[in-house]
Amino acid sequence: MSNKTYLAVDLGASSGRVLGGRFDGTKLELEEVHRFENGPVAFAGHLHWDLLKLWQNIKDGLTAAGTKFGRDISSIGVDTWGVDFALLGRNDELLGNPYHYRDPRTNGIFERAFAKVSREAIFAETGLQFMEINTLYQLIAMREANSSILDAAQRFLMMPDMFHWLLTGEKGNELTNATTTQLFNPVTKEWSQKLIDGFDLPGHIFGDIVDPGTVVGPLRETVLEQIGLSGTKVVRPGTHDTASAVVAVPAKSSPGQMPNWCYISSGTWSLMGVETPHPIINKQCAEFNYTNEGGVYGTTRLLKNIAGLWLVQECRRIWKQGGHEYGYSDLVRMSQEATPLASFVNPDHPDFAAPQDMPAQLRDFCKRTGQIVPEADGAVIRCVLESLAMRYRVVHRKLQDLTGTQIDTIHIVGGGTQNQLLCQMAADACNCQVVAGPVEATAIGNLMLQAVASGDIGSLAEGREVIRNSFPVVTYEPKNPTMWDDAFPRFEKTCSV
Template sequence: MTEKSVHLAVDLGASSGRVIAGWLDGGKLSLEEVHRFANDPVLIQDSLQWNVHSLWAEIREGLRVAAGKYQAIRSVGVDTWGVDYVLIDRNGQLAGPVRNYRDSRTQGMLSRACERMGGGEAGRAAIFAATGLQFMEINTLYQLFAAAEHGERSLEIADHFLMMGDFFHWLLSGKRSIEATNASTTQMVDPATGQWQTSMLEQLGIPTRLFEPTVQPGTILGPVQASVAEATGLKDVPVVVPATHDTGSAVISVPVDDFAPEQPSWCYISSGTWSLMGCELASPRVNEVCSQLNFTNEGGVAGSTRLLKNIGGLWIFQQLRKSVQRQGSDVSWEQMVQQASEASEFELLLDPDHRAFVAPQDMLTAIKAFASETGQPVPESNGAFYRAALEGLALRYRVCLGDLETLVGSRIETIHIVGGGTMNALLCQMTADACNRTVVAGPVEATAIGNLVMQMIGTEVIKSDADLSATIRMARGIVRESFAVQTYQPENPDRWDGPAARFVELAGHGASA
């Protein structure tokens, strides 16, 4: 057993979870993965749900392993994906199933909610003015509206609403909380005040009794409760709330030397199953242009705003692997990238945000159908499909970059890519070429790093004598010193102009998710 003083990040993604230990050594942050596990949704009847019981068992196992490995554990905190939630009844039990955001019950609910709020464009404008959030059917607002419209019993018997990270913090500490950055992904919060938009919720038939005031990242909830301490060996370890939305945590790890500028010269892409591309700002941009471009104003740490766009990300690329595996070929990520690099350029253009790719039974079949429907040739090699997935993503980044520069009123010189997508060198170079900008890739473990440094800020392991924003800049300095990055410069940007024009036309005629 080592005596180093560590913090534990429980990092839950939409396909896997980890328990990661982090500690400062000589002013640098070190990481060690303690436990890794799968996060596979399950189909129960016609409902796609999260297996939260399995996740909780895996989290406890990871904490047990950590307690046996590290003598001095200073804190634990959980980050997760956004929009999904858990309802708890008065007996402290699940009030109903924990739905996956890809569950089909939300289909058509966005338009129905807009009708309820005043009809068509007027209703849409009212929702955006109240929340400043982009319109996606997966948003919590439409999940809860679907539950209300379908008469789900869980809404009647529930006493408390928790986001996914809040749910596991409650299991750890026994204390309920709703963390602000994740609450901001719901499309139910005023981006200026952070308050729940209760009038809108009432109009949509969503019970407002469920929603408690939010808490800020860095809040200490208290020690792990007795049952957790007994099961894991953790004793008197505080539960510290990080930015529980994984993108909120990832953005803290962007290795820049400023915080929430009014006129940013850099943007970020948190790259994984989803890509979240945006700028960190001092205040939200809730205006007509933002609404037209369908950008979102999500909350960040220390009152900052993450002005961003949700993009389909590596989802298509990941699902192509599953399609090929179902055909009997066990292809690795490295082999996919290699085959993509050897394929012809721009053989097939794909929009990663097209509705056809949200949750198809088989991605390869869906792409072939999309190619036929859009009058494009169907590739003959798997490598061409892999390349199309990556090129489509880079082209979407290019469009998003232009929109971002319009919204913030300044030229963005550098794109910082953090998260798992940084390991895909082909995609990083494509992004530099498509956007004609410098790309800085890293760190890979951005979400876990952001989780850990926010715990360190909450426990005052990292602290500036000035204010919280100075402390965050200090934390980013530690990240810069601790983790290597890879820089990509544009090599052939002109070759992307023609495909970019075709992509815009293709996306304009498509059905975005």
């Protein structure tokens, strides 16, 4: 076959990029054509996403891709983080910039929410883990505040749905991102009318659920004029970035099987889970506070959100403000020089959700829990990385309990694969093989689903074979699991705080 080119618009919580994928029938080659920063904008006491700037950067990236690859690009697909959304009013007017999931308006909202619909009923309806950032609680906060925006809303679009609408004029709520809202029933695969009614939310704003791997439509004429492409269609990938990242896991099992591997999509968040053939919604899953999110081709992503490299990113930001601009390789080198397994934090403790000074908060946590306080910057990073590895150990064990299968391999994909120290720590802490790569998993999964939707690849299993042939991976075997076994009770005690 002649070379085909697909474009992935991959938006993360801290950066965005537009990448091209060239497929020759055997291998996929990836090339980044545009990268830009992303992050919250503080405005009038709230945190928002700068939607207009993101849209302009997407158009700039698509224009650059047209210049790079030529006008004949097969398709475009957009993936983003989950839970956040935009609202459109009459005549499709944008009703304000979308809120950022770290906005404080949902702090402490569980008690008020559960007074209306019980925690047990919400979990039975959605199978989703409880986090205050979930879309459900954002909408409840708007209803509590008598939001004029919510009153005026005519359509609810998750962030990737919004960009697909801007590209094509077609509206739809793609399944994998809809499942992050805690308003979606994974059994019926529809919005939960029980929760919409129970929390007095405007049900008319929620549109049809659309499967990943479907064609949205051609580009709007106005967009074509601005970016200079022709004959290009838009295809929905797994629009939740973790769904796309899981597509890129270079495993050999096919969807529909219960695999002997799990994944960690490692970046700002660490999303750790198993690709299961069906949701697992039971008392044990509720007790563990694990989540059932939609995957591609009928699969379910049974997973746990872990705070991830957010803690490292925030430490780096604070130290930069203080005049110490460390590169990530510097932080790894410094942490390697620190004493191993000296102190731990619970990465998911509320203290670390959005602190003003992350290093100070980490040190204070260690002091409060009677541990060695990591004074040196390298010791702080080592504490974070080892704590993440210990969290992986906990989740690894509970995933085995929930699925009833032995998980022999952990596939780590995403930017966190470049942190070789963390990958080795994960192998040691979990006492199992770790396979790291590919790095750009989200974009690769996005592109791969476009190729399958276009008929250029026959199935997800074939796509994963292409990924194995196209991108290198690094395998880590456990080296010192015993010392991690010995330290684990201290970590458990820390996490009980």
